[in-house]
Amino acid sequence: MRDEPSGTRRFRAPRSRFSLVRLIAYVVLAVLVLSGLALITGWRPSIPNPFEERTIDRSSPAVLRSLEDLSEYHAGSAHMEVVVDLEDDSRWIPSALRGERTLFVGVGSIDAVVDFGALGDNAVSVSEDRRSVTITLPAPTLSDPNLDLDRSYVVARQRGALDRIGGLFGGQGNDSELYRTAAGKIAEAAQVDGQVLELARTNTTAMLRGLLGALGFTDVTVNYAPDPR
Secondary structure: OOOOOOOOOOOOOOOOOOOHHHHHHHHHHHHHHHHHHHHHHOOOOOOOOOOOOOOOOOOOOOOOOOOOOOOEEEEEEEEEEEEEEEEEEOOOOOOOOOEEEEEEEEEEEEEEEEEHHHOOOOOEEEOOOOOEEEEEEOOOEEOOOEEOOOOOEEEEEEEOHHHHHHHHOOOOOOOHHHHHHHHHHHHHHHHHHOHHHHHHHHHHHHHHHHHHHHOOOOEEEEEEOOOOO
């Protein structure tokens, strides 16, 4: 062995003082500090749920296709509810095997409108002293029904065995017929009832009297053409 020169000292690296016990103590201290902070301030750590589902909207923006002038005055609106009971079956096959019956509640609205764009040249008659005016309007008509899909719902749906098996292999039911039937029944009920059409006459007359009264007319008469029904 090689002798070291006299008077020379060997320098060794100091041993690490960081032990496992000290590490555990630091962790416990950190937990206690965080717990005390949460207790005093009411703070709670937010841990995201890795299994939480989310919806990503990758739809393209709406594109303007056309513009249309509107000359209709929506003078009344009726909110209606109808129960649709539709059954599709085969003539020679029992309903237990082939067929579908759906009970659907349709909720929607329909407006009564007056078309000012259809006024003729003789629709407005003004007196010589410009105090009286007579207006003849077309009869109010019904707009297309607007079905509220958020409030409409299927109550029950019964399917035959063959239809249920077909659904397992990708066959999807189409509820568009339910929507069309519900909308048609809403329009039919509003037409037969007639209250929303009468409301349109009342509101339109009040609107024109207020508007023309502000222009100085003291006598405003509003007539309507016969109902085409």
